[in-house]
Amino acid sequence: MSTYVGLDVSQKETEICVVDVEGRRIWRGKCRTEPNSIAVALREHAGGAVRIGMETGPLSIWLWRELRALGLKVDCIHARRVAAALSLQVNKTDANDAHGIAQVVRSGWYRAVAVKSLASCRIRAILTARGQLVSIRTTLSNQIRGLLKTFGVVLAPGKGGTFDKMVLSRCPEDALVRSAIEALLCAWRVAGERQRALDAQLIRIARASEVCHRMTSVPGVGAITALTFATTIDDPKRFGRSTDVGAYLGLTPRRYQSGEVDIAGRISKSGDRAARSLLFEAANTLLTRAKKDSDLRQWGLALMIRIGAKKAKVAVARKLAVILHCIWTDGTAFEGAR
Structure with missing residues (x-):
């Protein structure tokens, strides 16, 4: 019998709903959010699954890759499309969400999201870490400037070594204030060092790639x-x-x-x-x-x-x-x- 499956994934448990070609619910249950546990539940209760759907989320790339490797026809659906389809529900529960996703999958009224390759995800991890370090560094420098303004010190525009020297030369002699500024400045330096290390790594990766070159x-x-x-x-x-x-x-x-x-x-x-x-x-x-x-x-x-x-x-x-x-x-x- 042809069936359609909706998965509502959370960090600990995944709600599963199986419906037939006419949308009638055949089985509903939950299991641990692990590929093997989900695969066992689907093979037991949805052996003839035509399509399996889940919405995009933090765990979706990992689950999609592992479930596909286990031979399951899983599609990732954009969370915005799922939210639009589920917006008419009176009661918002994980079980109802899984049932709604199953109905979306049965209707076919969706476009599967292209899941990135493992190689791209590895490089994206470095890019994301670098982006966070840039953001942290900017936040710390703004925090230092803001604290110094409290004591009448307005720093001129500058970054890198220029900013470092300006902070040290114009920081008040008050021990408490200086300890606070030095703690932030130390964190700012460390973030800069780690950012430069990631920059060097990314440049090496780009040079090794003929396409990026x-x-x-x-x-x-x-x-x-x-x-x-x-x-x-x-x-x-x-x-x-x-x-x-x-x-x-x-x-x-x-x-x-x-x-x-x-x-x-x-x-x-x-x-x-x-x-x-x-x-x-x-x-x-x-x-x-x-x-x-x-x-x-x-x-x-x-x-x-x-x-x-x-x-x-x-x-x-x-x-x-x-x-x-x-x-x-x-x-x-x-x-x-x-």
């Missing part, structure tokens, strides 16, 4: 941006057109159309935030600090005059995403320099 031929695109883009896309073949990459990364405008109303809004900002942010920074570098001129830069500068700097940088970021995907799939390098 070609991507860095684009003005404004460095090793971190190339690696972030490559691990976000993971498989370039899943995009039929390079122009679809811009929409995937949330760099295209939202649209609301109903009857005679047709409104183009701000960019959707869907997809990976880190990749979108780094592409915007690359666009800013290309337009404001690039030493070599190119057709892409001239196009962006013309846009800045016509629609403003911020919108022009978003447009260039979207164009960069398309170019990077073309470089990846065509096996070419950037040739737009004048």
Whole structure:
């Protein structure tokens, strides 16, 4: 008998619901959130499962990979789509959520999320750690500046060694205040050391990658941006057109159309935030600090005059995403320099 399964995953237990082709519930239960435990339960109660669905979450990549290795046809469904489908439920429980996911899977009214490869996840772990260290360092430096202002010390703009020397030279002589500032400054230094170590590791990985090496031929695109883009896309073949990459990364405008109303809004900002942010920074570098001129830069500068700097940088970021995907799939390098 053909069945459809919904999994509502939590850290300790996973709620399971099995329905038939007409949506009638056949079995409902729970097990530990471990691939083997879930596989045993599914083989016992849903041996003829046509599709198995679960929503995206912290454990979904691991569970998807392990359950697929055990021969189970598992699909990951975007959490926003699941939330929209479950929004009409009167009572929100794990059991009801699993039943709702099973009905979504049975209807087929969803698009399975592409799960990243293990190689991409390993590099993303380093990129994520680096991003956290950058954020921690920024927070600590702002905290130091804020504390010093309490005692009338306003530091001039500066970073790295300049910031370190300014803090030490202008910190009040009060022992309590100095101990607090030195504790924060020590943490700031350690975060910087660990960030630089990860930067060096990421640069080595990018240099060893032929694809990333070609991507860095684009003005404004460095090793971190190339690696972030490559691990976000993971498989370039899943995009039929390079122009679809811009929409995937949330760099295209939202649209609301109903009857005679047709409104183009701000960019959707869907997809990976880190990749979108780094592409915007690359666009800013290309337009404001690039030493070599190119057709892409001239196009962006013309846009800045016509629609403003911020919108022009978003447009260039979207164009960069398309170019990077073309470089990846065509096996070419950037040739737009004048």
